[in-house]
Amino acid sequence: MPKPPLVAPAPPGTSLPYGMALTVTPTDERVELLCLSGVLDTLAADVFGQELEARVRRSRDSGRRLVLDLTGLRLVSAAALQVLDLATRNLTATPVLAVVGAPHIRELLLLSPPAGLRSFPTLAAALASLPTTDESPDGAAAGPLAREPQDALSGRTALRQEVFGLRAKNRTGPIIGVAQGILRERYDLPDLDAAFGLLRDASQHLNVPLRILASAVVTAPRPRADGPWFPGRRHTPMPAMTLLGVGESGHDDRRTVIESAVDDVMTFTTADAAEIHLTDAALDDALVLEGHAGLDAAYHDQVALLTGPPALAAQARAAGEPVFVPDIAADPVLGTSAMGRAALAAGSSAVYALPALTGDGSCMGVITVHRHRPGSWMNAAQRTALGALATDLAAWRFWYRRTVVLDALEHLHTQAQASDPR
Structure with missing residues (x-):
C-alpha cells in the first residue's frame, strides 16, 4: 500500500488541499516564517494566495519581514507562480525572502522572477541579507540598533538560531x-x-x-x-557493545546513547566536530540528524535531512563504505554545494563519513567527523575504533527499533x- 503524503495540520482557519502543508511561525518583531511542503498545484494556489496576501498585509503592518521556506515543495504550478507575483509585486523595497531548495523550482523563479520576491538557496543566506541596523525610509540609520552595532549583530545571530530551531520543529x-x-x-x-x-x-x-x-x-x-x-x-537482549560507552541502565534511552556516541566519536578520532544521522523509514529511509557537536546552527540546518549527494553522509550510505574529503574547499562537488559552503563557514575543512552497517549490510545511519585543518588526520587505530563504534551503533539501532x-x-x-x- 502506498504511503500517504506527509501533511501537517493547517493553521487555524486555513483549509488546505490534501497533499499540501503550511505552517505559519511568528518569531520576534523582525521575522515571520511561512513554511510550505508538498505540492503547490493549481488547486492549492487559490488557498495559498489568500493566506499569502493576509501574511503580506500583517508583515507590512507589524514591520516584520516575511520569509517563505519553500524547501519542502516538490512541485509549483504556473498558477502558484502568478499568485506569488500578484501578492508581492508592490514589495520591491522590502521584498519577501524565499528559501528555495529544489533546482527545478529555482529555475522557474529565475525565468520569471516576481518583482517583490528575493530567492536564496539557504535560510542562512536569506537571514544574512536582513539589515543589522534599523533604517529610516530615507536610508539613514536610526534607533538603538544603529548606535549599538554589536547588539544588532547579536540580535541577528539570535534570530537565525531561533528560526533554524523553528524550521527544525516544522520538519x-x-x-x-x-x-x-x-x-x-x-x-x-x-x-x-x-x-x-x-x-x-x-x-x-x-x-x-x-x-x-x-x-x-x-x-x-x-x-x-x-x-x-x-x-x-x-x-531480545541488547547486543553486546565494545566501544559505545552506555551502561546497562541507559541502553533504552535514545538521547543518552546518541550523546554518548557523539562524545566517543570525538574522543577516539580527535575530531573538531561530529554528527550522527540515523535513517527514518517514514521518510523513505532518508538520513535525519540525531546528534552533533562542534558545528553551528546554519550547518545543522543544511544537513538536518539528507536524501542524497552531495552530502558526504549520503555518499557514504550509498557506497556502503567510508568516504573522505581531505579538503572541502578544493572538492569540485561538495565545495561548491550549499552544504559544503556551510561546512566551510562553520570552520570545517576536512570531513570523513562512515556508514553504520548491520551484519547483513543494512545501513542504520552514518557517523561524520570534521577537522578544522585540511588533510588526513586519523591513523589506522583511530579508524578501526571508529569502525567498531559504528558497528555498535548499528547493532543498538537495530535492537532499539525492534524492542x-x-x-x-x-x-x-x-x-x-x-x-x-x-
Whole structure:
C-alpha cells in the first residue's frame, strides 16, 4: 500500500488541499516564517494566495519581514507562480525572502522572477541579507540598533538560531500529522487532539521521542482488530557493545546513547566536530540528524535531512563504505554545494563519513567527523575504533527499533483499545 503524503495540520482557519502543508511561525518583531511542503498545484494556489496576501498585509503592518521556506515543495504550478507575483509585486523595497531548495523550482523563479520576491538557496543566506541596523525610509540609520552595532549583530545571530530551531520543529510536524490521522481513523477517535494524546502518552511511558513513535505508526503494519499489535514477538537482549560507552541502565534511552556516541566519536578520532544521522523509514529511509557537536546552527540546518549527494553522509550510505574529503574547499562537488559552503563557514575543512552497517549490510545511519585543518588526520587505530563504534551503533539501532519502539506501539495499541467505544 502506498504511503500517504506527509501533511501537517493547517493553521487555524486555513483549509488546505490534501497533499499540501503550511505552517505559519511568528518569531520576534523582525521575522515571520511561512513554511510550505508538498505540492503547490493549481488547486492549492487559490488557498495559498489568500493566506499569502493576509501574511503580506500583517508583515507590512507589524514591520516584520516575511520569509517563505519553500524547501519542502516538490512541485509549483504556473498558477502558484502568478499568485506569488500578484501578492508581492508592490514589495520591491522590502521584498519577501524565499528559501528555495529544489533546482527545478529555482529555475522557474529565475525565468520569471516576481518583482517583490528575493530567492536564496539557504535560510542562512536569506537571514544574512536582513539589515543589522534599523533604517529610516530615507536610508539613514536610526534607533538603538544603529548606535549599538554589536547588539544588532547579536540580535541577528539570535534570530537565525531561533528560526533554524523553528524550521527544525516544522520538519517533524508532517510525520506527526500523518500519524494522528492514522490513529484517529483506526481507533475511531473523536478528533486529532485525542490521537495526539495517545502518541504523547506512549512516548512518555516508554521514553521514545514523539517523532520516532509517529514514524513507527506510519510505517508499521496495521494491527488486528483485537489482541496485541505484534503477536508472538519475543524480546531480545541488547547486543553486546565494545566501544559505545552506555551502561546497562541507559541502553533504552535514545538521547543518552546518541550523546554518548557523539562524545566517543570525538574522543577516539580527535575530531573538531561530529554528527550522527540515523535513517527514518517514514521518510523513505532518508538520513535525519540525531546528534552533533562542534558545528553551528546554519550547518545543522543544511544537513538536518539528507536524501542524497552531495552530502558526504549520503555518499557514504550509498557506497556502503567510508568516504573522505581531505579538503572541502578544493572538492569540485561538495565545495561548491550549499552544504559544503556551510561546512566551510562553520570552520570545517576536512570531513570523513562512515556508514553504520548491520551484519547483513543494512545501513542504520552514518557517523561524520570534521577537522578544522585540511588533510588526513586519523591513523589506522583511530579508524578501526571508529569502525567498531559504528558497528555498535548499528547493532543498538537495530535492537532499539525492534524492542523499545515496538513496546511503545504495543502500549499505544493497548491504551487505544481500552478507550475504544466500539
